[in-house]
Amino acid sequence: MAVNVLIVDDSFSMRSIIKKTIKVSGLEVGKFLEAADGKEALQVLVNEWVDILLTDINMPNMNGMELIGEMKKDEVLKSIPVVMVTTEGSERRVQEAMEMGARGYIMKPFLPEEIKGTLCSILGEAEYEKKELDEGYEGGDF
Amino acid sequence: MRAAISDVLETMFFMTVQFSENRCTLKEWFSDRKSLFGATISFKGPLSGSLWLVAPVSALNEITANFLGRGKDEISNEEKRDTVKEALNMIGGHGFSLFGRKDTFTLGIPSSIEGLTLIENIQGDSSKNAILIVAGHNRLAGGVVVD
Numbered sequence: 001m002a003v004n005v006l007i008v009d010d011s012f013s014m015r016s017i018i019k020k021t022i023k024v025s026g027l028e029v030g031k032f033l034e035a036a037d038g039k040e041a042l043q044v045l046v047n048e049w050v051d052i053l054l055t056d057i058n059m060p061n062m063n064g065m066e067l068i069g070e071m072k073k074d075e076v077l078k079s080i081p082v083v084m085v086t087t088e089g090s091e092r093r094v095q096e097a098m099e100m101g102a103r104g105y106i107m108k109p110f111l112p113e114e115i116k117g118t119l120c121s122i123l124g125e126a127e128y129e130k131k132e133l134d135e136g137y138e139g140g141d142f
Numbered sequence: 143m144r145a146a147i148s149d150v151l152e153t154m155f156f157m158t159v160q161f162s163e164n165r166c167t168l169k170e171w172f173s174d175r176k177s178l179f180g181a182t183i184s185f186k187g188p189l190s191g192s193l194w195l196v197a198p199v200s201a202l203n204e205i206t207a208n209f210l211g212r213g214k215d216e217i218s219n220e221e222k223r224d225t226v227k228e229a230l231n232m233i234g235g236h237g238f239s240l241f242g243r244k245d246t247f248t249l250g251i252p253s254s255i256e257g258l259t260l261i262e263n264i265q266g267d268s269s270k271n272a273i274l275i276v277a278g279h280n281r282l283a284g285g286v287v288v289d
Contacts, residue, residue: 011231087249
């Protein structure tokens with residue numbers, strides 16, 4: 001199943017490299033969407049369905065942590081898995097991001113395998129969770 | 143910082159990195175000072191200050207082409223500036239994580255600065271502490287200024 005990916009980073013070079021990395025990873029992508037900061041990302045999310053969101057932390061206007069916070073307030077957006085792709089690697093920062101609801105954390109500089117591994121793992125879990133929900137519904141649990 | 147520079151330039155830009163122990167000034171290190179691109183980024187934490195990186199346009203053509211997977215002739219100046227900023231951002235973040243993961247350093251937003259202006263601003267002791275980088279066939283320089 002093709003997935004829609006939203007890449008949020010204030011560096012367009014970094015957005016390009018992440019996009020290229022995902023392309024060569026073999027992941028079937030329906031649409032690549034991009035945003036330069038958290039505010040732009042929220043605007044994209046108003047109009048587009050996204051299966052996974054990759055975001056930097058350190059950005060102007062609205063940073064990655066604030067973006068997760070805003071997404072958590074929305075019933076639909078809070079279900080979208082978020083992966084932090086960032087230079088900020090202190091233990092406290094990683095823990096903070098995971099507590100906020102991030103599903104994965106990739107440190108820059110990264111190897112293509114790290115992006116692929118993290119996305120496949122998270123999307124695999126998401127698909128499994130979706131299947132469980134679907135099966136629950138069909139099984140008459142509701 | 144040297145380990146972070148090596149890791150970033152080798153992993154993200156596919157360049158072999160060496161460091162020069164030459165004691166020359168930054169102006170002597172860069173023969174063509176008119177075409178330098180620079181970036182700075184502030185940091186706060188147990189120590190505060192800023193990091194800087196300077197690269198000539200010839201190096202940036204190669205670095206950015208490697209980074210974006212495109213031909214050297216297809217790279218715009220804006221993309222070159224963005225690459226220097228992002229390289230410095232990664233060097234800073236990676237450097238601090240190598241330095242001690244339990245201490246939280248907060249990086250600012252990287253900003254572009256004209257390379258010649260930057261090296262003229264790096265004076266005195268800071269200039270002596272500059273890290274002279276040879277990446278592939280290119281000369282770069284970077285350093286840390288502690289407040």
